Amino acid sequence: MLIIRLFLIFAKIGAFSIGGGYAMLPFIQREIIDNNHYLNLKEFSDILAISQMTPGPIAINSATFVGYKIAGVLGSVAATLGIVLPSFIMIIIIASFFVKFYDKKEVKAAFSGIRPAVLGLLAAAAYSVTITNVIDLKSIFIFILSFGILFIKKMDPIIVLIISAVLGIILY
Template sequence: MNNILKLFLSFFKIGAFTFGGGYAMLPLIKKEIIEVHGWFTVKEFIDILAIVEMTPGPVAVNSATFVGYKVAGVLGSIAATVGVVLPSVIIILIIAHFLSKFRKSPYVDYAFRGIRPVVLGLVTAAALTVFRDAIIDIKGLIIGIVIFCLVSFKNLHPIIAIVAAGIVGMIIY
């Protein structure tokens, strides 16, 4: 099977079986591109996350586009991006068709209440994975903690935080 089809199928699977947005998809993206297909190393995956975070747009779409391009060029980026988005489009069309029937169903409410903790777990797993793989020494840990505090408690704009961390990284490393 060629890489374009592999990209489409891998990202279709990621889009179809992950709830909670791009951050919840990161563990599955990591598994697919590193463990299953060997397209990237852990270090390259962390670099991808840095690029994906700095570019506007959804994390999942940016990840798929970037991975697809690195693996198989423009056609690869199209295949991966369509693959990750298509399941959501299909699901939304199905939900829109049936929503009026089931809008007030307690079972639908129960299902979404059950999904919420799973999303939290997936996002937490992604954060821990990135933390474990990105922090390589005490200097990186300090940079991460300082930026986290500035963004979380002082409302520092994320773009300023990214630029500042990049400058600090260039100076320190």
């Protein structure tokens, strides 16, 4: 029953989230932490960190790791299929009609409305991850340094992750 429930939770997230993996994170958090209490915020934050470091889309990685944490390998498979299948099916359907309707003003207006909502979802995910992980002066230092290196120096994110990991080892 838990496997089916995981599939349905992630299928709902996959079906009703727009904007990619980071936009899905607030929905995953609400369903897994707030509504079902399968994980706490710290566990979810750890899963997000691992999901960002592993190859692949963050929403799929998160679903896979959350499913595994909750119900093992079968939970992992159920959550991953749940988050992927709705998008896959919708893309196949939309692709067959998109060329016909792309130039319509209603479609362009809908995309114009969706873009700011996606930005809001991304901001909510960033806020949630920040309040969970920036907990003391050392973590604030690593956050500010990483942010500065990424956005001011335009350094490769992989290098920033390595620097942050080394700082974490040294400081903690």
